[in-house]
Amino acid sequence: MESKNSKRAEGAFQSKGGGGADPLGEVLRRALQRPRIFRDRNVMRSDYVPDRLPHRDEHIRRLGEILAPALSLSKPSNVFIYGKTGTGKTAVVRYVFKRFREVVERENLPLVFAYINCRISGTEYRVLAELCESIGVKVPFTGLSKAEVFSRLRRGLREKGVLLVACFDEIDALVKSYGDNLLYELSRINEGAEECGLAMIGTSNDLHFKDYLDPRVLSSLSEEELVFHPYTATELIDILTERARLAFREGAVPQAVINLCAALAAAEHGDARRAIDLLRVAAEVAERNGDSIVEERHVRLAQSMIERGRVFEALSTLPLHSKLVLAALLLLAKNGVPNPISGMIYQTYREVCGRIGVEPLTDRRVSSLISELDMLGVVKSDLVNMGRRGRTRKISLLTPVEEVEEVMESDELLASLLSHTPASIDKWRK
DNA sequence: CCTCCACAGGAAGCGCAGGAGT
């Protein structure tokens, strides 16, 4: 990507030849001359697996020990990994998998390591399908019954004589919407099979996840357990320093900037991914600015950009009715009702629907949409009891009104709604 | 102390789309 862009830029630059009105030429010349902050952009990507994981040596060693029997082709214990987001669960698993794969390749062992993110895969069917694909069994993305995919997986494992070590990342997402049936079936897939089978690693950022599991599944899945604690600010500094050393030109990112990123992320539950994102965006801001050194103001700017990016992302990808719910929320906030309750939002939403001639959804559905927006981090909803006046949710935007409005203005349909204040709002205004 | 509000949120089911197998 990087090299492709710069090659194209160079070509255009040369073809400019002896001057003339070329609006792009100046931009391209500046792009080439621009002081480069990045040395290797990939290092700052979220799926990058570093060669060293500061402050996680102990976890790496434990996981390695647990999985070691796989190399002599006996099924290792299942593992359960707990820890909040950005505490290095995924990084450690990926790192250990990477190192094991190197050995597998060298020794030519019938051993496969699969990594599946259950929240992204979403359904039991897709998780099964991914397991199948990891051992080279083709399955259509829909059309088969789950039982059929399951038996293909079992058959595949037997016929190929493969030992599969699968990591189910964010396994709680799957269990919360589908129950633990699939896990139970998978834990029994080994029965009657020797020299092949399935070992499971589950990760969850919900510490109470255990409560959702059937005792049989729990005992099978958590033969071993690992707990990851959030990083402290000093640990985050080490992580960022290590990454920065690889990702940036020497001297481009001062220690003070790294410390600031670490401090900001540490304030939000020690999330390393957040910290790395923040530093990356700050560096991009600086580079786009033509600066050769990342400064504190770039970090501050990056923080608000990340915030705005989340709203923009949400607004551009959300389905129509979720957008309309957000529009209702914004209209309420703009007109002196910053923390409306569900009922107010629903009424406003209905009026908004009426204005553009869209059939409104039921209140139940809208309630679910609000929950989704909550999970996306676009709004915040708090359960409140108002005694006689019932029990409801108080909902507020997590992003400043002006920023949401700015993003909404760019959407033709939504922008047209903002000019008109729904009548019902009057009665709630104080 | 009891009532009853205004919803939350679970469960079930419906209709549709996309696809496999026969």
Place this chain on the structure above:
DNA sequence: ACTCCTGCGCTTCCTGTGGAGG
């Protein structure tokens, strides 16, 4: 062509609930 399967977005129906006001 027909049956069977799942996912998805949605509705309908339902039970649950903390505390202000009677």
